[in-house]
Amino acid sequence: MPMKYVGASVITAATLAGISADAWAARVDYTVDLGVEDNDNVTLAPFDPIQQRYLRAGLGFTVTENLSALQLSLGGRVEYRDYEDDVFDDTVDGTLSGRMNWIAIPERLFFTVEDNLSVQPVNALAPDAPGNRQQVNVFSLGPTLLFNWSSALRGQAELRYVNSDAEITDEFNSQRIAAALRAIKEFSATSRMSANFQAQRVDFDNDIVARDYNRYDLFARYSRTLAHFELGADLGYSRIDYRQGESRSDPLIRLDAEWNPTSRSQFTAAVASQFSDTATDALRGIEADAPATVPEHVLTGDAIVNASPYEVRSLDLGYQFTSTRTNFSISPYVQKRNYVDSDEFDQKNRGARFDLHWLVRQSLTLGTYATHEKLEYTVLNREDKTTRLGATLRYEWSRHWSLGLLWERYKRESTDLGQDVSQNIVYLSVSYTNR
Template structure:
C-alpha cells in the first residue's frame, strides 16, 4: 500500500489541534468537573464485507476489527454552556488491501459568559471524515479529515424592555487533508436587532458581513466578501415553533463577476403529542461546505458519522453555491415501536464548479421494535438519487440494514447487523454492490 506523504500527515496532525485546544479551554473554564455530565461508551466491532472498497470489478473481501470510544459531555452552568460529542476509532484490516487507520469525529460548542448579559466568548470546533472524491462512496482511501474551528466574542445590549441588540465577531479557520481548495480563513461581523411582539413571538433585523480568504486560491475559487441582510420572524403557537427569514445576499468576488440571490428560509416544528414530532425546513440561499458542515454537525439530532449513505454528498471545497432544499422529518416514539422518515430534496448550483451542479432526492427511514424491555430489532434504510447537471450522470443509491440489539446489564450489551449497499448508475464506473455483517460489544457509563 502507498504511504501518505509528509504534507498529508502534517495536515492531519494540524486538524487535531483545534479539538485539543477546545478541550483544554473547557477544562480551564469549567473549573468544577462535577457540574458537567459526561457519558461515554466503549465499543468493539467486528466487520466483514465482500466489497469494502465499493468496486464493480475489483472487490476487496475484507475483515476489520474496530475498537471505538464515543462520548457526550454537557454542562449548563451560570457562566458556562458546553456541549461536546465525538468518537475515535482504530480500524485494523486483516487483509493486505488497506493500511490500518484512525478515524475521529468531533463537534463542540462552548459559550463562556465573561460578563453576563454583556459579553460572551464563543468557541466551536467541528472535525469530520469526508469523501475525497464525493462521487464515490465512503470507503478506505477515499476519506479525508476536515476541521473547522471558529471563535470570537458576542456583545449584548438591552434597548428598552422589549428590544435587544446582539453583535457577533468571529474568526474561522478551515482545513482539509487533501482538498486544498477547502483551506481558508474567515472573518465576520453580524448584528441582530430584536423586538418582542408579545410573550411568544418576536421580529428581528439581521446584517452580516463575511470576508473569506483562501490559502491556495485557484482559477475557479477566488477570495470573496459576502453581505447578508434579512428579517426574521419567530415564535411559538401552542405546540408549534417556527422561524421565518426573508432577505437578500450579495457576493463580491475578486477578479470575477459579482453575484446576488434571494435569501429565504423557513423552519417549522410541530410536537403533535409526546410520541409524534414533525419538522419542516426549506432554504434558498448562498451556502458553502464550511457553512453546511457547521449547520449539520452542530445539530445534536445529526450523526457525526453517517451510518448509511451520506445524504449531504459533501464536496470538500469552499466554493459558494446557490442552495435550494426542502426537508421533512417525522418521528414517532412509542412504548415498543419507533419510526422515523425523512424525505429530502436539494438543488445545488455552484458559482464556479459547474461540474458539481446537481439535484438530489433522498429518503432516509428507520423503524425499531422492542421485543422485550432490553431487546429490540432495528431496520434502517435510505434511497438517494443524484442527477448531475453538466456531465450526464445519474446515480441511485440503496442501503438496507437489519439488526438486533440487546442490553444485557445496566452497562453492557451487544448488537448484530447485516447491511446491503448498492449503487446503480447510467455510467459503468460508479456501479457497485456490497454485503456486510457487523457484530458489536459495547460498554457504557
C-alpha cells in the same frame, strides 16, 4: 486520522470542556465497542470484489453541561479498523461536533466556541471506499455583545474567527472573519422580529485554485412560538463580491416550522433558497444540544469539499414518533445546488431516510434503517442512485455490558460505466457503556 487532526480535536475538546473549572461537573456518557467486521467488497470495486474479515473498535461519547455561566454540548466518535493483506493502511476516522457558550458578563457579553470534525469524500463521484475519505474540520470562536434599547427592543453584535481545513483537498482551507449586527423587537411573549446584517471575509490559503470573496446578508426574521407549534421565516438578500471585481446576488428565503400535535409525535418542515458553502453548512449543522444518544457510527458525508459557494434551493420534511418501546422517524428531502465558481458539480437530488428502534423486551432492542437518494449531476449528464439498508440487534446482559450485531447493505447504480458497486457488512461486537 492524521496527527494534526487528532491534535486539533483534542485542543477543541479541551477548549470546549475546560475553559471553566466548573466544567469538571459536566455529564459524560461514553460507549466503547470492540468486534469483528466481515466485508464482502472492502474496496467497493465494481468487479472482482475482495472479501475481508478484520478488527474494528470504536469509542463514542457525549459531554453536556448547563450552568448559569457555561453551557456545553459535545458529541463524537472515533473508529479504528485493522485491515488484512495491506489492502488499505489501518485507518482511524473520527467525528466531533460541539458548541460551548461562556457567559463572561450576564446579559451583556458571552464567548462561543464551535467545532465540526467530519469524514468527507475526496472525490464525490467515486464510491465510499476507505481510500476515498478525508477528515474535514471547521472551527469557530468569538464574542457576542448584547445591549438593550428598551424592554422590548434589544441589540446584538457578533464577531467570529473561522478556520476551515481539509486533510487532502487543500483548496478548501481558509481563514474567515464574520461579523453580524441584529436588532430584535419583542411583540409578545410568543412572537418577535429581527433585522439582521451579516458580513464575512473569506481568505483561502491557496489563491491559485480558490478565489477570495466577501459575502453580505441583509434579512428580516419573524418567529412565533406556541405550546405545540413553532414558526420561523427569513426574507432578505445576499451578495457575494469577489476581490477581482465580479459579484453575484440572490434573494435569501428561509422558512422552518415544527408542530407537536402530541407529546410523542413531531412534524418538521424547512424550505430554503440561499447562498451557502461547505464550511458554512458544517457550522450550521452543529446541534444546539448534544445528541440524545451516544453516536454509534462514523458516517462518511456527501459534501463537495471545494472553495466554491453555491446557490441552494431545498425542501426538508420530517416526522418522528417516540414512545416507551418504539422510536420511529422518516425524513424526505429535495435539493438543487448550483456552484458559483464551477458548474461541474451542479446537482439535483432527492431522497429519504427511515429509522425504527423497537424495544422487544427489557434487554433486547431491534433497529432498522434505510436511506435512498437519487442524485443527478446536471452538467456531467450523470445520475447516481444510492441505497443503504441496515438492521441492528443489541442484547444487554448487564447494566454496562452488551452484545451487538449489525448488518448493512450498500448499493450504488450509476449511468457512468464502471461505477455500479454493492457491499454487505456484518459487525459482531461487545460494548461497554458507562451509564
